[in-house]
Amino acid sequence: MVKRLVIAVVLLGLIVGGIVGFNLFRDKMIADFFAGREPAPVTVSTSPAQAIRWAPGIEAIGTAVAAQGVDLAIESGGTVREILFAANDPIKAGQKLLQISEREERADLAAAQAAMDLAETELARQRTLQQRGVSALNNFDIAQAEAVSARAQVAKLQAVLQQKELVAPFDGVIGIPRVDLGEYVTVGTVYATLQDLSRMRVDFAVPEQQIAVVKAGLPVSVSSEVSDYRARGRIIGIEPKVDPNSRLVTVRAEVDNTDGTLLPGQFLRVRVELPEEDGVIAVPQTALMSSLYGDSVYVLRKGDGETRTVEQVFVTAGRRSGGMIEIIRGLSPGDEVVNAGQNRLSGGAAVTVDNTVAPPAAVAGQ
CATH class of the missing domain: 2.40.30.170 (Efflux pump adaptor protein, beta barrel domain)
Known part of the structure; x- marks a missing residue:
C-alpha cells in the first residue's frame, strides 16, 4: 500500500513538473520572439511647417x-375703416397704410374751420375800424386772440385726423396685417411690421x-x-x-x-x-496633440529608405484660423510634421509616409 502511494506521488510530481516546465519554456520562447521582432512601420501623412502670410480673425x-425696422402701431383708437396693404408688399416712405374711422373728427374740423373763418373776418373788421380810429384797441385785441385760438383748434383737429391716417415712415417690406376691417383698436395696437x-x-x-x-x-x-x-x-x-x-x-x-x-x-x-501678418509658422490643426504634459507634434527624422522615424516635440500653440494653427515655439520652417495617424505613434517609432491619406483640413492648409 505504501509502495503504491509513493509511486502515485512520484508520478504526480513528474506530471506537475512537466506542465510547469513546459509553460516556462513557452513563455520564454514567446518573450524571445517579440524581443527580437521590430514593429511594422506605421503609415502616416505629413505636411511641412511653413512660414506663411497669416490672416488672423x-x-x-x-x-x-x-x-431700419419697426413695429407699426395705432396712434389713435377707433374702428379700422381701410387696410391699404397686403403681406410682403414693398412700401414707400409716406405711403398710406391704414385708415381709422374719422367721421366725428372731420365734422369737428368743419365746425372749427367755420369758427376760424368767422374769427378771421371779425379780426379783419376790427383791424379796419381800429385803423380808422372808430373802435377801441381792446376790441381789436379780443378779435386777434379769438382768431389765434380758432387757428389752434383747427391745427389740433388736423393733427387728430393725421393720427387716424397711418403712413409708412420709410421704404421697406411690410409684414402680415395684424388687424381686420371693422375691428375696434386702441392706442398702441401693432398692426404690422415694416423692415x-x-x-x-x-x-x-x-x-x-x-x-x-x-x-x-x-x-x-x-x-x-x-x-x-x-x-x-x-x-x-x-x-x-x-x-x-x-x-x-x-x-x-x-x-x-x-x-x-x-x-x-x-x-x-x-x-x-484682422490685419495680415508675415512669417507666421503654422501647421494643420490635426497635427497638434494635447495632453496633461502640454501640446506636442510628431516631427519626421532621418531613416533608411522609405522608412523613417519620428520624434515627439513639445510646442507652444497660438491662434487658430480655418484649419491651421500658429506654432509660437518648438518648430522651425520646413519641419515635416505628422498630421494623420499619430494616435498609434510613440517617440522613435518607424513610419512610412503616404500623403494620399491626409485629412482635408491638412490638404487645404498646404
Missing part, C-alpha cells in the same frame, strides 16, 4: 438686425480680451447655415462697456442685402478680419 456668432431689407446689421459679441484689436471700420465676413448667403461688411459700432455677467462686448457690423436673402433675427457666423 475673430470668430463669433451673430444675429441679423434690419438697418428695410436692403441693408442689414449684424450684432455679435467678442470676449473682453480681444476688444483691444476690434476697431470701427474693420472688415467682416458673415455666412448663414441655412442658405448659401455670404456677405462682407464692416464694423460700424462697438458698445462702450463690458457685460459684467458674460464678460463680452457687443459689436455691430453692417452688410449688404440688396437681394433680400437675409432676414432680421437670422442666425449668422461672423468673422472679423
